[in-house]
Amino acid sequence: MTGVPASAAGGPSGARRAKGPASGGLTPASGRALAREARDTAPGESGGGRARRDASSPEDVRATAPSSPSASSSPEGTGNAGTAEAQGSTRAPRGGKIAAAAVDQASVWNIANLLTMLRLLLVPAFVMLMLADGGYDPAWRSLAWAAFAIAMITDLFDGHLARTYNLVTDFGKIADPIADKAIMGAALICLSALGDLPWWVTGVILGRELGITLLRFLVIRYGVIPASRGGKLKTLTQGVAVGMYVLALTGWLATLRWWVMAAAVVLTVVTGLDYVKQAIVLRRQGIAEREAALEETEE
Numbered sequence: 001m002t003g004v005p006a007s008a009a010g011g012p013s014g015a016r017r018a019k020g021p022a023s024g025g026l027t028p029a030s031g032r033a034l035a036r037e038a039r040d041t042a043p044g045e046s047g048g049g050r051a052r053r054d055a056s057s058p059e060d061v062r063a064t065a066p067s068s069p070s071a072s073s074s075p076e077g078t079g080n081a082g083t084a085e086a087q088g089s090t091r092a093p094r095g096g097k098i099a100a101a102a103v104d105q106a107s108v109w110n111i112a113n114l115l116t117m118l119r120l121l122l123v124p125a126f127v128m129l130m131l132a133d134g135g136y137d138p139a140w141r142s143l144a145w146a147a148f149a150i151a152m153i154t155d156l157f158d159g160h161l162a163r164t165y166n167l168v169t170d171f172g173k174i175a176d177p178i179a180d181k182a183i184m185g186a187a188l189i190c191l192s193a194l195g196d197l198p199w200w201v202t203g204v205i206l207g208r209e210l211g212i213t214l215l216r217f218l219v220i221r222y223g224v225i226p227a228s229r230g231g232k233l234k235t236l237t238q239g240v241a242v243g244m245y246v247l248a249l250t251g252w253l254a255t256l257r258w259w260v261m262a263a264a265v266v267l268t269v270v271t272g273l274d275y276v277k278q279a280i281v282l283r284r285q286g287i288a289e290r291e292a293a294l295e296e297t298e299e
Contacts (some may be wrong), residue, residue, distance in 0.1 A: 112162035113172050115154040119179040122151045123186050130190045130246065138248040145246045151183040152239045181209055187242045196245055197261070204265055205238065207274040219279045222286025230274060234267040 129144035158176060160167045184207055192198035216225055241264040244257035 006241075024190050032241050060243070107167075108169055108171050110162075110167040110169070112158045112165075112167045113169060113175070115158035116172060116175045117182060119151045119154050120175065121156075122181045123179075126151070126183065127186050127190060130187070131194075131272050135190070135194045136248070141246060141248050145243060148183065148187055148243055148246055151179075152191055152243070154233075155180055155183075177213060180214070181206075184209070184238065186244065187246060191242070191245050199267060201261065205268050208268050213276050214278050215275065219286075223282050225275060225278050225282065228271065228274065230267065230271045234264065234271045236263040237267055240264075 023142055062261040124143055126147040129140055129147055132140040132144075135141075155176075158172070188197065188202040188205060192199045192202045219225065237260065241257060244253070244260060249257060
């Protein structure tokens with residue numbers, strides 16, 4: 001009995017126990033080690049594996065992180081470069097316009113400015129013709145009408161030529177409205193001095209013209225008041241009415257010119273009030289935009 005091996009004495013279970021570590025079986029410690037190794041090498045979602053831990057290590061995170069904000073988003077960098085190029089491309093035409101404007105500013109002796117100068121020279125000529133021989137000679141009045149008509153016609157063409165052929169100059173901007181007011185004011189004052197036209201009509205028309213011109217300068221910081229169709233119709237009606245008064249008309253033509261002048265006075269007042277309304281609206285808009293811009297800069 002003493003020669004029986006321990007494994008045989010214990011039966012199958014004893015054989016298993018004897019087999020133990022000698023045959024390379026798993027102990028609890030080695031089993032846990034193998035489990036950790038399997039978890040480390042497995043790429044599953046729960047364990048994450050060694051590869052995931054290695055990839056998410058601080059060194060790898062720093063290596064894969066972008067070095068700068070511009071490098072992190074190359075499309076934005078490309079967009080910024082494209083924006084810079086686009087801005088550069090838009091600046092070039094602007095510079096070209098400035099250069100072209102400088103050339104235009106240098107060419108004061110263009111056809112539009114020459115017509116304006118002619119209109120200025122016609123003002124004293126008109127006054128002399130209008131007051132010649134007491135101011136009641138039909139022949140001199142006809143010559144005065146011719147000078148006035150030429151001045152009004154050139155007023156229609158010089159602005160059109162300047163805008164169409166890019167002949168706008170600082171001289172033209174200043175001289176053109178002066179020439180307009182000068183020829184109209186000279187005609188109205190001469191007619192009232194001769195007794196052909198009431199002084200209140202001259203005062204209404206000249207007061208409106210000077211007032212609107214001053215109003216334009218006051219609101220020019222907020223924008224430009226555009227010329228309306230009513231204003232153009234007013235100018236045409238005034239020219240026709242004053243021209244008819246310059247001529248020595250009698251009969252029904254004298255009655256007709258009174259009605260034309262009445263229409264000119266009405267248009268003068270109505271369009272003047274419209275310009276005042278536009279100036280008020282333009283000023284309010286300009287102040288509102290300026291306050292909004294200040295609020296944005298403060299934020």
